Amino acid sequence: MDRYELIDLTRRALKIATDRTTDMTASERRQPAAAYTDRDRFDRERELVRRAPQLVGYRSELPTPGTFCTKTVMDVPVLLTRAADGQVRAFQNVCAHRQAPVAQGCGEAERFVCPFHAWVYNNEGQYVGGPGQDGFPQTLRPGVGLTELPAAEHSGFLWVGLDPAAGPLDIADHLGDLGPELESWNIGNWAPIGEKVLDTQINWKFALDTFAENYHFASVHKDTFGLIARSNCALFDSFGPHHRLVFPLRHITDIAEQPEDSWEPLHNLAVIYALYPNIVLSATVANGEVFRVYPGREPGHSVTYHQNATPMDLSDEATRKGAGEIFEYAHATVRDEDYRLAAEIQRAMASGARAELVFGRNEPGLHHRHLAFDAALGDPLLHD
Ligand SMILES: [Fe+2]
Structure with a gap:
């Protein structure tokens, strides 16, 4: 992304932070729990992922x-x-x-x-x-x-x-307008710092969903990400079946009185891409994280491969150690906060206790992802 686009995103992010709001859809969506538990649906999704560029x-x-x-x-x-x-x-x-x-x-x-x-x-x-x-x-x-x-x-x-x-x-066709934007981050040339694996009792789409809204930051991540980024405050933009979320950081309102020329966009934002169908890419000033989320053996099982790369020069030991610690912190947050709760939710959904979940107007990333799957699979489970 060039500076003009980053400044534009920063301006939009500052506005929602100042107004204490978030990008919204027109209406709520009732999401069937069966989307995360149904075997037939799962089998067709596995085939969809298997055929997609990875x-x-x-x-x-x-x-x-x-x-x-x-x-x-x-x-x-x-x-x-x-x-x-x-x-x-x-x-x-x-x-x-x-x-x-x-x-x-x-x-x-x-x-x-x-x-x-x-x-x-x-x-x-x-x-x-x-x-x-x-x-x-x-x-x-x-x-x-x-x-x-x-x-x-x-x-x-x-x-x-x-x-x-x-x-x-044909990746250019797969990514559409998002291709040049991803290239512009230069993350592909950053130093890779390893891969960690989460083999979990969570439906693969539910695992992805944990990355698709920041409404949960103040509760699930109150002692971690929630200290850094705002909760229930995100910009949403779609690119065909892919989408981008921008999470304003807590202190973004400090730049309101400063000239735009002096803004450092990446000191005030985190950017999360959902690359259809199963990849999450997170870009911040210090990390380019990739989450590859794969359907597992059954609807309630998935495997997530979590990689991180850093723009820092890792030639000295202290920097390498610091980068490793940042990666471990980010990984532990996903493992112990998001995924731990998601596994409990998966059990509740599989129990049949309640037929539906609700996606709020303030959770556009969830709407977008599941509309894309419904369109690709041809028969939405939605029944209203
Ligand atoms: Fe989370």
């Missing part, structure tokens, strides 16, 4: 030719490489012999040796050698290798598709 990390995770990283996407083990030609490629991280993962973690490697029987692959996914070749006259033909997946590098992030036969990913 943001899986930062460009900076593959900084130079010869680097690689590994991911788990909807349970599929994925290996991403940057080969000598500079291109990002993705493969199922599954040996063609007995399906062991051929790579672990991330780093630099031009060859991957399967730990099971030492089949060797290059970073373009081709089988290049290994012991006992006489045993595999049918399999070891030219072209044998890891199964390649569609991959792209776009807007600073790494993307994969889970269907090997689906053809190239």
